[in-house]
Amino acid sequence: MLKLFPYIYGPEKSIDVLKQTDQYLNTNSEIKNKIEKLGWIYQSIGKSIPQTTENFWSGHYFPYVESWNELQISFNLAVFGLYKQAFTSLRSSLEVGMLSVYYNINDDGHKVVKSWLRSKDSWDANTPKTEKIWKILKSNENIVRYNDLFKLEDEFNSLSFLHNYVHTKGYKFSNELGIPKSNCQTFEEDIFIKWLDTYQKVISLVVTLHILKYPISIIEYDWNRKIGIDNPFPVLEVFEIEIIKELLPEECLTELTRIAENDEKTQKLYNYIRALPDMTEAEEGLQIIHLDKMFIEHGEGFIEWEKKERNIMEKCSDEAKAKISNRIEKIRKWAIENNMMKPLQERLKEKGL
Numbered sequence: 001m002l003k004l005f006p007y008i009y010g011p012e013k014s015i016d017v018l019k020q021t022d023q024y025l026n027t028n029s030e031i032k033n034k035i036e037k038l039g040w041i042y043q044s045i046g047k048s049i050p051q052t053t054e055n056f057w058s059g060h061y062f063p064y065v066e067s068w069n070e071l072q073i074s075f076n077l078a079v080f081g082l083y084k085q086a087f088t089s090l091r092s093s094l095e096v097g098m099l100s101v102y103y104n105i106n107d108d109g110h111k112v113v114k115s116w117l118r119s120k121d122s123w124d125a126n127t128p129k130t131e132k133i134w135k136i137l138k139s140n141e142n143i144v145r146y147n148d149l150f151k152l153e154d155e156f157n158s159l160s161f162l163h164n165y166v167h168t169k170g171y172k173f174s175n176e177l178g179i180p181k182s183n184c185q186t187f188e189e190d191i192f193i194k195w196l197d198t199y200q201k202v203i204s205l206v207v208t209l210h211i212l213k214y215p216i217s218i219i220e221y222d223w224n225r226k227i228g229i230d231n232p233f234p235v236l237e238v239f240e241i242e243i244i245k246e247l248l249p250e251e252c253l254t255e256l257t258r259i260a261e262n263d264e265k266t267q268k269l270y271n272y273i274r275a276l277p278d279m280t281e282a283e284e285g286l287q288i289i290h291l292d293k294m295f296i297e298h299g300e301g302f303i304e305w306e307k308k309e310r311n312i313m314e315k316c317s318d319e320a321k322a323k324i325s326n327r328i329e330k331i332r333k334w335a336i337e338n339n340m341m342k343p344l345q346e347r348l349k350e351k352g353l
Helices: 011-027 029-048 062-079 083-103 130-137 141-150 152-158 162-166 189-213 238-247 250-262 264-275 281-313 318-337 344-350
Strands: none
Touching: 011 029, 011 062, 011 189, 029 062, 029 189, 029 238, 062 083, 062 189, 083 130, 083 162, 083 189, 130 152, 141 152, 141 189, 141 250, 152 189, 189 238, 189 250, 250 264, 281 318, 281 344
């Protein structure tokens, strides 16, 4: 274990707090489950952001990704007892999460995000201030209506205290946390619960903004029936929406559903998808094979992929086992012919790359 003097905030203290946090979460399973569900909710909402041939790899998706990263880092810091820094990451996640909607508000994020994305030394590359963010957000009719009803901007303002952690507004917002404690990392249940409450509020706010911008994400429908597993549309699965419903109040969900039902672009896309013919079993099979080949080619290789597939087979019915076995043999032939048996890194080394 790395230990240097005269440093008090050391890795060994972090490990001690991690053990205490782990014990606390295992004892309080409802809190642990809550953290997991919140993570799944935020990961799911990223699917609501359209990925098209025009904007793919443009950077329009980057603000959401960075926001999700900050949430994960915040949790990581919290379990090690670095609470001040965990709150600071929540502030970053909130701001950049709102930028995901801000830059994409007119569906031209692939263009307007460029200067900011490249960190250029120019005025238009600066992260916009809160006033400007809300001004742009409220150019969207759905956000305006919802904000009038449920004071979404007030929810944001209630989180302004996070700014105090960034700038250390005295004893309360310092590493001392405003409480009598040792001058190193310690597990503090009350602070951890405060962090979790704030974590939930940040996720709730950013998720709601994304739903308001992309209302189709709250519509429950069997999309796989029309599109299969290779879904190009910005929609969520029913089970993902069900978890979101656990986060948001019923009256808010009612309004979000009403907005989706009356949003012209949403209904146009929804009706287009519903009008598509149902996928055949053969078409779904080809989709699965295509995705399997992608994972094999760009990652683990056939040998490791096959091990995972056969583990999955053990839990399946005889009929499903036969289908999976048949798919494995088809892909094995392809993998041998195209030298895809080993992981990508090993294949690159063999080529001297």
